[in-house]
Structures are given as structure tokens and as C-alpha cells.
Amino acid sequence: MTTEALIFDAVRTPRGRGRADGSLHEVNPVGLLAGLMRGLQRRLDLDTAQVEDALIGCVQPHGEQGAVIAKLAALAAGWHWRVPGLQLNRYCGSGLEAANLAAAKVRAGWSDLVVAGGVESMSRVAMGAAPSARDNSPALNFQLRLVPQGVSADLMATLDGHTRDALDRYALQSQQRAAAARAEGRFSRSLLPVEDINGLTILAEDEFIRPDTTLEGLARLKPSFAAMGEAGFDALAVAAYPQLERIEHGHTPGNSSGIVDGAALMLVGSEAKGRALGLTPRARIVSVAAVGSEPVIMLDAPAPAARIALAKAGLAPEDIDLYEVNEAFATVVLRFMRELKLPPEKVNVNGGAIALGHPLGATGCMLVGTLLDELERRGLTRGMVVLCAADGMGVATIIERL
Helix, strand or coil: CCCCCCCEEEEEEECCEECCCCCCCCCCCCHHHHHHHHHHHHHHHCCHHCCCEEEECCCCHHHHCCCHHHHHHHHHHHCCCCCCCCEEECCCCCCHHHHHHHHHHHCCCCCEEEEEEEEEEECCCCCCCCCCCCCHHHHHHHEEEEEEHHHHHHHHHHHHHHCHHHHHHHHHHHHHHHHHHHHHCCCCCCCEEEEECCCCCCECCCCCCCCCCCCHHHHCCCCCCHHHHHHEEEEHHHHHCCCCCEEECCCCCCCEEECCCEEEEEEEECCCHHHCCCCCCCCEEEEEEEEEEECCCCCCCCHHHHHHHHHHCCCHHHCCCCECCCEEEEHHHHHHHHHHHCCCHECCCCCCCCHHCCCCCCCHHHHHHHHHHHHHCCCCEEEEEEEEEEEEEEEEEEEEEC
């Protein structure tokens, strides 16, 4: 008999602006994750010697985020030295993939209690800080002919007919929903404040949200990726999609995901282990999926990943009560809703990464906690988290509230 993978708890830090004047810049990534580990331990009165693995997503495993940050953070948190660690990278899907891998280990019966999550300090280890294989191989770049994600987003918006106004209107909705959720305390159950060594609070709430956002203000922002397109990447995109004459560049800092610092964790285990430790399960992980997509458009894998997860669970899109779709770019969510024929009332009901920010390796795990909190708040049953990832990948997870 398959062992159910149960979620006992999910916690996260607030998201801090990912720049030198952001509130979390003073905390290094190991400290950010270790503080969250200590918070989870206190919250559950957890015997950390019982944790059989720590799986942590990190997209820029370089410098202060280098080595196996999962193990270093566990040691820094004072967790038992028996806990091993694994750093994993599926780009923006890393935090969710960590949770999915934890669920797989539990369902297989090879582990009974696993902590999973992610961390990214984007103010200290910026995007591109860890050179990729493509950065070091002109021949590979020529062979693959890939384009930057922002150009891919504009390519997809052009193909789908998503105008600049449509992208900005979606972004405004994200800001309004996130501001309302913060004001009403909807994030409070999962949110653990970040403290300094003296126990003083550094940051207690998400600081990237801009509640004063207007459509007029969004419209004044300049496209972020037009210069990249002019440098030759538009030509590569059009060569792959010759039905287009040109790429319309509509994504800006206002309708794309925000750069932030943050960490997230969840505790996944078996019913027997939870009972032995006095842990009450909040949800079960029903099914998971990961899939690749055409790498030039890159960002269209969420819908295929969702369909795989739904098929494995024997469910249809309408059987899911709420969706959390990472707002890497506005067009990603707009396409996902169109592909699965979803009403906006079911998707990102508390805003998303456009308003809250996207701490790359942590976001997937953060979204599970946000989704679970909202299912509980509304008395609903099933939810799905789905993210796109670079080079054409998608990750999906279905959970069911208990």
C-alpha cells in the first residue's frame, strides 16, 4: 500500500526587496534559511533528529549560496547533525520540486519525515552571479539559439494577442489582491518574522507590495526587454515562430515578477511518523508533475504540467478549488487561465509574484503555504501550485486539505 505524503506545516519568511536597501539584505542566505528552520522547530516542538533529509531549492548556488546550503543551514540552525542536506535546482520551480521530491520519498516508504523548501537572497547573489554552461560556451549558445526569458515572455504575449494594456491590468489586479491579503492578515499563519541575533525583528511583513499602484503609473513604465530584442534575440525568436513579423515588447518591471529575498520550508511525512511525534497533518500531496516545453517560447509549460498532475490524480481542472500560478510574467498566467479555461476568481486570489516578488528557489514552496492557508480560510478542499522554469520546464503539485 502506498504511504500518503502529508504536509504537517508550511512556513516562510516575508519577502524583502532584493537590493542593498532591502530589509533582508543584512541577512546572508544561510542565516535566512537557518532562522526559518529554528522557527519551524519551535513552532512544532520538532525533534530534528527525526528529520531524515533537508531538500532545499536554490537557483544561484554560488558564493554565499554555494556548497550544499541545506546542510549548512541545518547545522547553523542547531539541528541535529544526523540531518543530511541536498541543494537542488530546477530554476524557478526549485522550491516546488523540493516539495515534490520529499513527497516521492515519503510515498515510496524510503523516508518518513523530510523538510523541503528553498532560499534565494537576490540582493546578495544576483541573477547571473553563477555563470551557466551557456555563459562559458559560445558554441553551445550558437547550437541552442535560446533567448532570454523576458524576450520569451514578450514572444508569448505577441502570439497570444496579450496587449500591453492587458498585461498591465493583470498586474494591477495582482497588486490590489496582494495589498488586500496583507491588510487582512491572510498571510499571517505561514509568515515567520526575520530576527537579528538579538531577537529584534528585521522584517515582519512582505515589503515589495505597492498598494498605491495605478493603471496610469504602470502604463508609464518602459518595456524591459526591447533592447535585448534589438540586440538579435528578437530575430532568433521570430526565426522559431515565423508566423510573426515582429515581437511586441509589453513586459515591464510593473507586470513582471519582482526581485526579492526570502526562504520557505514545509514538513512532509507519513501518517505513522506524524502520529508518533504528535504532529497534526494539514494536507496531503495528491499528485505532482514536471515536464519540458519548446525552449524558445520557454514559459508555456505550466498548462502541460498541470494536465499531467490532473490526469495522475483522475481530476479535471474544474475539480481544483484554487490555483497558485507563479507570476513570472503576466502573460504566463493569462495563457494558463486560457489553456485550462479557468475563471480569474480561482487563480492567485491573494496576488502573486508581480506584487509580492519571486525569490527564485523559494517561491514554489512559498506558494504551497499560501495555497494551503487560503484553502483553510475558505473551507475549500483542493488546490494546485504550478510554475514555469527557464529553458522550457514546468512543475505542478496538487494538494488536498485535511
